[in-house]
Amino acid sequence: MGKISYVVKRIKNMSFKGFFDTINLIHKKSGKNRVGLFFDIIYCGFKYQAGYSDYKLYEMYNLNRKERKTVVTRGYNNEIIKKYNNPEYVKYFASKSLFNQKFSKYLKRDFIILDENKLEEFKAFCILHKEIIVKPDNLSCGKGVEKIKVNKNNYKEVFKDLIDTKRIVVEEVATQCKEISRLHPSSINTLRVVTLGGKVIISFIRIGNYNNVVDNFNHGGMVAPINVETGIVDYPAIDKAGNIFEKHPLTNENILWLQIPKWNKVKAFVEKACEIVPEVGYVAWDVCLSDDGPMLIEGNEFPGHDLYQLPPHRSDGIGLIPVFERRIKEMENEK
Numbered sequence: 437m438g439k440i441s442y443v444v445k446r447i448k449n450m451s452f453k454g455f456f457d458t459i460n461l462i463h464k465k466s467g468k469n470r471v472g473l474f475f476d477i478i479y480c481g482f483k484y485q486a487g488y489s490d491y492k493l494y495e496m497y498n499l500n501r502k503e504r505k506t507v508v509t510r511g512y513n514n515e516i517i518k519k520y521n522n523p524e525y526v527k528y529f530a531s532k533s534l535f536n537q538k539f540s541k542y543l544k545r546d547f548i549i550l551d552e553n554k555l556e557e558f559k560a561f562c563i564l565h566k567e568i569i570v571k572p573d574n575l576s577c578g579k580g581v582e583k584i585k586v587n588k589n590n591y592k593e594v595f596k597d598l599i600d601t602k603r604i605v606v607e608e609v610a611t612q613c614k615e616i617s618r619l620h621p622s623s624i625n626t627l628r629v630v631t632l633g634g635k636v637i638i639s640f641i642r643i644g645n646y647n648n649v650v651d652n653f654n655h656g657g658m659v660a661p662i663n664v665e666t667g668i669v670d671y672p673a674i675d676k677a678g679n680i681f682e683k684h685p686l687t688n689e690n691i692l693w694l695q696i697p698k699w700n701k702v703k704a705f706v707e708k709a710c711e712i713v714p715e716v717g718y719v720a721w722d723v724c725l726s727d728d729g730p731m732l733i734e735g736n737e738f739p740g741h742d743l744y745q746l747p748p749h750r751s752d753g754i755g756l757i758p759v760f761e762r763r764i765k766e767m768e769n770e771k
Contacts, residue, residue, distance in 0.1 A: 455488050476497065485514075486509040486510070499753050503752075506753075508760070520717035525715040525716050529713075529736060533549045535734060536549070547608065550599060550604040555592070567609050568584055569583055569609055571605040610724040611726055620684060622644055622649060626722040628659075628723075628743065631718070632760065633766075634714065637760070641691075641694070642658070642659050642722075645675065653675070669692060669696070670693065674748050702730045718737075719736065720735070720739035722734050
């Protein structure tokens with residue numbers, strides 16, 4: 437799909453209320469003229485394939501043309517996905533049950549895929565694991581994920597509920613190393629490691645908040661970039677509301693300048709996992725770092741670009757397109 441046709445399609449599906457609400461919000465925040473913002477958002481849509489959400493999230497109204505050209509927008513991200521992810525193989529990432537089976541050696545924990553005939557298997561699993569993580573097969577952003585305690589008195593009731601709600605993926609609870617756990621012990625604070633063509637190009641740490649069991653940005657969590665070369669968190673964390681944290685607000689643990697343990701092992705681990713389904717070349721992996729090393733939580737065949745270059749995480753206004761371009765050039769030279 438060409439840039440113009442992509443933008444036209446997005447306009448047809450656009451929420452015009454959201455569009456004008458965004459203009460009003462940016463006007464109040466920046467003092468910029470509403471009419472000017474209206475036309476600038478439209479311009480950025482056609483020029484950079486940026487929707488009004490991108491325009492607001494990345495504060496494109498504060499960027500010059502040079503800086504805007506470096507921002508990974510929804511349209512740019514979709515082009516990368518279309519180019520490097522073979523649709524015939526994305527099923528191994530879109531389905532959590534298929535993912536767990538395909539990447540079982542990288543999960544490093546027990547799991548079971550439920551159906552109506554597996555009550556006794558579920559009982560045996562729960563005898564071995566008193567606390568479990570349950571997930572829907574094909575939802576994202578932490579939707580439907582829950583940590584449950586199961587015992588001999590409630591396992592039948594729990595099983596029925598999981599079948600009825602189609603939360604058929606049941607896993608042993610992953611355990612994280614103390615350096616990561618102490619940031620927010622209630623959640624597994626995952627490392628989001630993005631690969632293109634089998635190499636790590638971008639990484640973040642996602643940290644839960646409010647004692648939520650999930651760390652997702654869209655569920656109150658926060659995110660901070662990890663320097664791919666050093667494994668150091670060299671920017672503060674930010675949540676979706678725009679709050680910035682050098683320390684965690686609940687635990688008071690340092691986020692800024694945190695050294696991710698075993699960072700080189702994390703990168704090597706993820707790059708090895710890329711070899712399982714090389715036909716899907718652009719993946720965002722969620723990794724739990726345990727005392728014994730990294731383990732996969734899941735892989736995302738449609739990496740969300742919303743975490744990539746939030747304003748507090750950009751140096752001199754420059755986004756991450758140059759990172760993609762360098763890797764794409766390397767891949768072309770590798771052919």
